[in-house]
């Protein structure tokens with residue numbers, strides 16, 4: 294992407310802006326000098342400039358809009374209206390990409406008075422090139438804008454296009470999902486410590502086990518149930534643990550957690 298690389302702006306220089314900017318620079322070939330992030334919070338600007346070395350920051354949202362080809366709306370959903378109000382005009386030359394949970398394309402069109410908008414749900418593993426992103430494009434958006442968005446997102450991991458009505462489900466599953474997996478890793482480490490393992494060893498084994506199991510699903514294409522059966526020897530250790538998880542409603546708890554996150558995404562869109 295380095296030749297004719299787009300100038301990329303961020304409104305909001307928080308967690309997700311950092312994770313995405315890092316992916317664009319480290320794996321997308323976007324020169325850091327092409328990145329400009331706005332945030333009212335000085336500490337956020339300082340951290341962004343430090344972590345994305347060579348990128349510029351500003352307190353002015355309009356400056357980002359005026360100086361970027363693509364602007365990522367990376368403020369909290371509750372702050373989106375304020376961010377829109379801080380702008381006098383979004384020029385037609387600027388493609389907007391919103392990563393906010395819940396806020397529909399219709400709402401974004403009306404807030405920013407432009408239809409050149411794509412809605413994306415990324416996740417924090419952008420930072421290490423392993424994001425799971427989904428996006429929906431506004432009606433009438435050009436193929437070039439869709440391709441540019443997909444190319445940028447793929448620098449951070451994978452990107453799939455979905456109908457907009459599926460984005461709340463995506464938010465519950467892969468947007469919030471890393472938090473649920475971190476809780477699983479933490480719980481597995483605690484269990485290892487309870488059984489006498491040193492903390493550092495337990496954490497390393499737990500994280501690698503989750504990474505390895507995920508890679509088995511992706512690399513083999515086998516159903517997770519078949520992969521689970523391969524681990525589960527008759528009368529062995531695994532079935533004893535599987536029985537405990539089933540008794541304690543593990544699957545129901547995971548389904549409820551993702552459903553609650555998806556419902557909250559819908560609510561944020563209605564606020």
Ligand SMILES: NC(=O)C1=CN([C@@H]2O[C@H](COP(=O)(O)OP(=O)(O)OC[C@H]3O[C@@H](n4cnc5c(N)ncnc54)[C@H](OP(=O)(O)O)[C@@H]3O)[C@@H](O)[C@H]2O)C=CC1
Nearest residue numbers: 305306307308309334337367368369370372376392393394
């Ligand atoms: N964190 C995640 O895992 C994911 C988040 N998202 C979405 O990404 C968006 C950002 O989330 P996240 O990075 O976690 O949030 P953060 O709070 O880390 O970052 C948002 C930043 O925007 C700043 N801000 C507030 N108001 C404005 C404004 N009017 N103009 C410009 N900047 C402003 C905030 O400053 P201050 O702190 O002073 O308010 C903050 O520094 C959200 O909409 C969220 O739904 C999507 C997928 C995953």
Ligand SMILES: O=C(O)[C@@H]1CCC=N1
Nearest residue numbers: 393394464468469470
């Ligand atoms: O918790 C949140 O609202 C954001 C959206 C998806 C992940 N984090």
